[in-house]
Amino acid sequence: MAVAVVVLLGLAGWYVFSGRGAGLLPQDSWGPWREKRVKDWSVLIRVNSWSDAAEAEMHMGKAEDFTMKAYGRPSTATAVMDGTRFTLTPGGEVTGQRSQEHGAR
DSSP, rough: OOOHHHHHHHHHHHHHHSSSTTTOOOOGBOOOOOOEETTTEEEEEESSSSSSEEEEEEEEETTEEEEEEESSSSSEEEEETTTTEEETTTSSSSEEOOGGGGGGO
């Protein structure tokens, strides 16, 4: 019984602190929001100090906004408005590449 509890606690700890369960961690474990410009987008990024996780809020004025979460692995999303494809890493790096059909510049 004790071995099962230790294994279960170990798996739960790995899940949370590897980044996959970052949504379960307290707000105090998240660093401050920092701002970055990616293409024509305003991006706010924060990184979790306890696990391998980051969150980003993407804004193009009032036209479009969305949130990305990279919990334990990179996350990708494509903006509807201009076709920019974003990638967010768990370390808090954000890149964006505009699709050819929307006129990459």
